[in-house]
Amino acid sequence: MARLVHIGSVIVDIVMYVPGFPRPGGDVLATRSEITPGGGLNVMISARRQGAAVAYAGLTGTGPFGELCRQELEKAGIELLQPAFLGEDTGYDVALVDPAGERTFATNLGAESRLDTEHLERIVPASEDVVYVSGYGLLDVHNGRALAHWLTKLDPAVTVVVDPGPLVGDIPADALRAAIARTDWWSCSRREATVMTGLADPARAARALAGRGRGGVVVRVGPDGCFLAQAREVVPVPGHSVSTVDTNGAGDAHVGAFVAGLLAGHEPLPALARANAVAALAVTRCGPATAPTAAEVDEFLTRT
Template sequence: MAGGILVIGDVINDIVVKPFGPIARGTDTRATIRHTNGGSGANQAAWLAALGAEVRFAARVGSTDKNRLTAYFSGLGVEPCLAADDDFPTGQIVCLIDPDGERSFLTDRGANAQLDADDLPPSLLDGIEIVHISGYALFEPGARAAVLDLVAIAKQRDIAVSIDPASTAFLAEVGRADFIEWTRGADFLFPNADEAALLTGKIARQEQWPLLLADYQTVVLKFGGDGALLATRDAEPISKPAKSVVVQDTTGAGDAFLAGFLAARLRGEAPEACLELAIHSGARAVTNIGAQPF
């Protein structure tokens, strides 16, 4: 692999539930229920491969799922580097989808939370141009230490580092000051509106990106239906509107957006073109139920 991207993140067995109406407490509610592969890191790796990037994906899964998931990711064009856990199962999420497409998660991180240094050898960086970290890999102490050790080696090798904050609930749990300390100096940060507000303490978007640029080289703010903004330290910010599509499920939209941006970046495209592909990919993701390419 040359000029590729290493994604470090989570693998989740998604149980996606879209009720036909309000949930009737204590009785039945008709719904569409799908079992799909997911996890922020897994989704990002899948979308990157679908967009033509050379992708290596490192994660930890339950031992009974390793062969199946290795074959699955290989079939997507992703190079899987999956560690097997004999004690914890692959992570699971129940994803509840509102009628407007918004989603809420019930999360069991399982083997994802057990990621350790043995799972992330420096050889993972061979041939890599960008290391992308899903924020979920930073929320457990052991996994965080292993990830940050590998990030330090990446920086020594002049490999760019990208961060997705991933979860406002987990960000609030660990605290914004610590998260920024762990990730300060990253080349790319991809927060959504809520994550940017939590990391800066500011609601107004025009106040968020200047504060974030104090700690990150490039900030790409995701605003869902309101589009996105790209800010760097040496140029005026670039804003683009969202595409008009019929929303079925917003699960994985941010992962597809991020993958579009980084795939274009790996091809050497200009910042505006990177943002355009990001928005196109995010729009494609919301038109189908499930978090990975279809």
């Protein structure tokens, strides 16, 4: 069965909902908080809830956070392709979420950042699989050049989806070029597209990015949906207006649902239309892994 093979980082989110961000040197009391696995888990949970088979090819640590992540992965029916990394726990981030639902992160790396050539050689995707790569994994602190080199050796029949993430500007140029050259689908936010191209207009940025790789580009624009660029043609895919509670994990929910659509054999446009609905529902709920089920998406689409 075709799978999403996720090569990224599952970490623990320490989420605090705050009335506003503190000034430098200041303090603020959270209205509530939670500790939950997040990071790459958000993409995988979204794909699973849309019916996709999923395997996690990243690392988990040997400590309380690592154990928490493995429990959540197994609970979700996600196959683990790597043994636990001995001697170091999984990393974590502190996420501050303001009343508008916007979130700001500070991250401490752990075992998930130790993925190296030996670990990568254990991963042998089938030709019908979709390999998902996060831009975080392409950073120097994540042995990004090893991952970029591994991508160049993949079977050309394997579909590769890359989400560059908010630190795309920090990815080494050679690793970024290698990833772009092997990528079939580049999915990024409006801000990330601007960082990569210098173009503020998301449609123009999508068109510019589509000229760099071997496949298509998706630029997410929040409630306005996204832009799909293929062969220099750009098509807007409308989004949905909802009451936003928490944007944490919305982009992950979108790309996970899009990959699930590709695995199910859908064409890019209908797969993205469904991904827009998944992201819209995700931001109406608190927490990182809030992607809806397939049934919830079906119901939502019948009402819109």
